[in-house]
Amino acid sequence: MSDQQDSTNKTPAQLQKEAEKKAKQAAKLAKFQEKQKRIDEQKAVAKPKESKKKDEKVKPVTEYTANTKPGEKKNITCELPTAYSPKYVESAWYEFWEKExxxxxxxxxxxxxxxxxxxxxxxxxxxxxxxxxxxxxxxxxxxxxxxxxxxxxxxxxxxxxxxxxxxxxxxxxxxxxxxxxxxxxxxxxxxxxxxxxxxxxxxxxxxxxxxxxxxxxxxxxxxxxxxxxxxxxxxxxxxxxxVLLHERGVIYRSTRLVNWSCMLRSAISDIEVDKKEITGRTLLPVPGYDEKVEFGVLVSFAYPIDGSDGEESERVIVATTRIETMLGDVAIAVHPEDDRYHHLIGKVRCLNL
CATH class of the missing domain: 3.40.50.620 (HUPs)
Structure with a gap:
């Protein structure tokens, strides 16, 4: 309604000018669409252009080719390299230095x-x-x-x-x-x-x-x-x-905990040991074992006290993560102020196998 009112208020000259402007815009749009259509057709039939790579010239490495016997002074009468060549410079010199x-x-x-x-x-x-x-x-x-x-x-x-x-x-x-x-x-x-x-x-x-x-x-x-x-x-x-250090007392032999390798059957230094923190039951590969070995499990077992047979036999419960070491246990240590074990001090425990 408003467009009709605007057009009725315009003079014939203004209306003609607007019509010419719209005609030019339509012609320009048609021309652009025609051009775009031709470009699309050319792309459809055109072969992909091969990328032109610059010819990369590989510079040859100049090597020392003069006939210099090992140990003799380097013969540098041959052609010198145009650029620095480590192979040319370093060749033959070391043998000469060593011989001299x-x-x-x-x-x-x-x-x-x-x-x-x-x-x-x-x-x-x-x-x-x-x-x-x-x-x-x-x-x-x-x-x-x-x-x-x-x-x-x-x-x-x-x-x-x-x-x-x-x-x-x-x-x-x-x-x-x-x-x-x-x-x-x-x-x-x-x-x-x-x-x-x-x-x-x-x-x-x-x-x-x-x-x-x-x-x-x-x-x-x-x-x-x-x-x-x-x-x-x-x-x-x-x-x-x-021997000298031992005689001076600087080094000595003593009984200490060592890193024992079951595979090498030898004590090894700390630097040869891979330390691994575990938070619970973990299966780890161990050299010499076909299957993984269990670590990180706290096992409790009881040592019976010798001479206390029967239903009320006395036992000492020990907890460890390495239960296989029980075969080498020779003593049990208790806190001297712990009343629970005072009466057991001096007694003999049995290895329950």
């Missing part, structure tokens, strides 16, 4: 005479022969190598001593698994001497790899002084150190 004895404390120094500039000695913390070196070894060796080279540049007599460690229990476990896997034998089957021989074989295999890794890192160590912690001179030194 540059890392020996005797180099340019007479060890029979004191060096007025001083001496510096550092022993590389011997890596375990249970495997190969990792990033942590690389970090530590780099720091130690830097320090030893610094003191050598200061004119001191320097010894950076390499070696590797038999790692005790850790290596024993690895070698035992290897024996079982390859020969289906345990360490008890091969005997002590045979097992020690297997450990030496493992050391020669893994120790060689470890030493090659140290050479790759350029460690300035004296390889003629490399040691293994099972070498006779090292074991003698360890034995002598323990």
């Amino acid at each position: 004895g540059l890392f020996k404390p005797e180099y340019n120094h007479d060890l029979s005479k004191p060096n007025p500039k001083g001496t510096f000695t550092i022993a590389i913390p011997p890596p375990n022969v249970t495997g190969t070196l990792h990033l942590g070894h690389a970090l530590a060796t780099s720091v130690e190598d830097t320090v030893s080279r610094y003191h050598r540049m200061k004119g001191k007599t320097v010894l950076f001593n390499p070696g590797c460690d038999h790692a005790g229990i850790a290596t024993q476990v690895v070698v035992e698994k290897k024996l079982m896997r390859e020969q289906n034998k345990s360490r008890h089957d091969v005997g002590r001497e045979g097992f020690v021989e297997e450990v030496w074989k493992w050391k020669k295999e893994k120790g060689h790899v470890i030493y090659d890794q140290l050479r790759k890192m350029g460690a300035a160590v004296d390889w003629d002084r490399a040691v293994f912690t099972m070498d006779p001179k090292i074991t003698r030194a360890v034995t002598e150190a323990f």
Whole structure:
């Protein structure tokens, strides 16, 4: 109604102008729809465009190809790399340094005479022969190598001593698994001497790899002084150190609670123990057992007192989470001020099996 009233109030010129405006809008909309239709048709028939990847040029790694015999000074008359190449730079030098004895404390120094500039000695913390070196070894060796080279540049007599460690229990476990896997034998089957021989074989295999890794890192160590912690001179030194410490009373033998491994049949250090908190009955896998073992259950059982037979026989109730230890119990301790047990002190209890 209002539109009709507005149109009647407008002049013919205004009405014509509005009609032309609406016609232009309709034509513009039709043109847009036609254009959109053509685009949709083109997309329907067009093939998907293949993405053009830029040709990635892989820069070749320049390697050292000159004929330099191991131990001889590096021949650098060959073509130099256009960019820094670690393989080119590091190649052949270490063998030359080692042959020339540059890392020996005797180099340019007479060890029979004191060096007025001083001496510096550092022993590389011997890596375990249970495997190969990792990033942590690389970090530590780099720091130690830097320090030893610094003191050598200061004119001191320097010894950076390499070696590797038999790692005790850790290596024993690895070698035992290897024996079982390859020969289906345990360490008890091969005997002590045979097992020690297997450990030496493992050391020669893994120790060689470890030493090659140290050479790759350029460690300035004296390889003629490399040691293994099972070498006779090292074991003698360890034995002598323990004897001296025992004689001085610094170390002693005593009865203490230990971490006993039923699988290894040996006492092990705290660092070898995986601690696990449990809040109740829990089944856990234990080496040497086919099925999981129950832990976290408090069991109460009664020890009968010897000489108190009959229906009113006296008993002492004990609660424990390790009931199997009852076979090794030799005594029961009670609180001296607990009146319930005063009359039992000094009596004998029976192991009720």
